[in-house]
Amino acid sequence: MLEFAILGFLADTRLHGYELRKRLAALTGHIRPIADGTLYPAIKRLEKAGFVTKDLEPGTVFAPRHMLTLTDAGRAELLRLLREPKEVFITDENHWFCLLAFLRLLDEPAAQAAVLKRRLKFLTTPASFFYDGDKPLRAEDIDDPFRRGVLEIARVTSRTELEWLRRTIGELEDEGEHAAVRN
Amino acid sequence: MLEFAILGFLADTRLHGYELRKRLAALTGHIRPIADGTLYPAIKRLEKAGFVTKDLEPGTVFAPRHMLTLTDAGRAELLRLLREPKEVFITDENHWFCLLAFLRLLDEPAAQAAVLKRRLKFLTTPASFFYDGDKPLRAEDIDDPFRRGVLEIARVTSRTELEWLRRTIGELEDEGEHAAVRN
């Protein structure tokens, strides 16, 4: 997921590690940025896999920068990960938002809609803390005010996202049809 | 965080590993439950640390169950983790919801309010994807419909949680005052 985000950022422009660290922090909403001991090994992995190339830009500011460029293989990998993310059901909000943030790069309404539909399916699968066994949990039935808070917040979030998903899927499918008509 | 959740579940009742796995899945809203290779080592760690004890209950159902009981040290650790979670700023929604789900165990309105206040501070710190540098991002200014979706969903979520936090903090402080009057 970290590697995915790195590839995503490099899709638009070449960057160096330090700048990546800042952008990653902004993307995930983190206060504390990702640790150096996490980022630089990840870059090395991507380099070894042939997804990015590194060339040194000496003395641009203070220290020399190791500029990273996405290779063709890297771009292919990024598109593959957008199309078929490793986890079919994306439960972690950070992962999902990260995927969404780069979904534009997929550049095919039908494929984009497919990703959103998988998420829609996940959100409408009754298997989470919204249900007690088969029957849906009602906030009023929960004694614990904190657990009730979790449920209330999660419900609003989920409702908001569902509305957005349905609206956006509709728009993407319209787009796809128009494109089909144009062809 | 996994270990925290285990301690939390054991605060009310003794459980065996298999049952824990199911409850953990329900708590975090996961479709795919936590892996065995994650859960059982975690239980062993807690056992070694003296936070839980294990005694075998033979032939209850099919296979013998290793029932886990929270020790006094375990309960103390749980309360400590509720009071001062490892990460001061809890960025991961799963972590935060998990903490909230067990916050009732803390049983002191002032301490509970303190935890909520830390979260409030985190949510109101302008350093995430809500801001572009210093100025707040406006959804209309974002071209990418997917990134705009992220922002819209995150905004609603955050607004909902902020309202809940402020309301609940207020209630907890009232409770604390009444308790003070009673004493």
Added chain:
DNA sequence: TCTGGATACCTCGGGTTCGAGGTATCGCCC
């Protein structure tokens, strides 16, 4: 002058997680 902070990169060890595999028992259905 010297200290702190920002820029910029790196390594190492320890801890955590996952996935794949293994071992058993029991009930159910074909």
Added chain:
DNA sequence: GGGCGATACCTCGAACCCGAGGTATCCAGA
């Protein structure tokens, strides 16, 4: 009666992440 799925537990290796530490340059302020 034989296999499948549920119950129930375990181990191992690979991967990953974090924190702590290290190196170096430059600028601003005390």
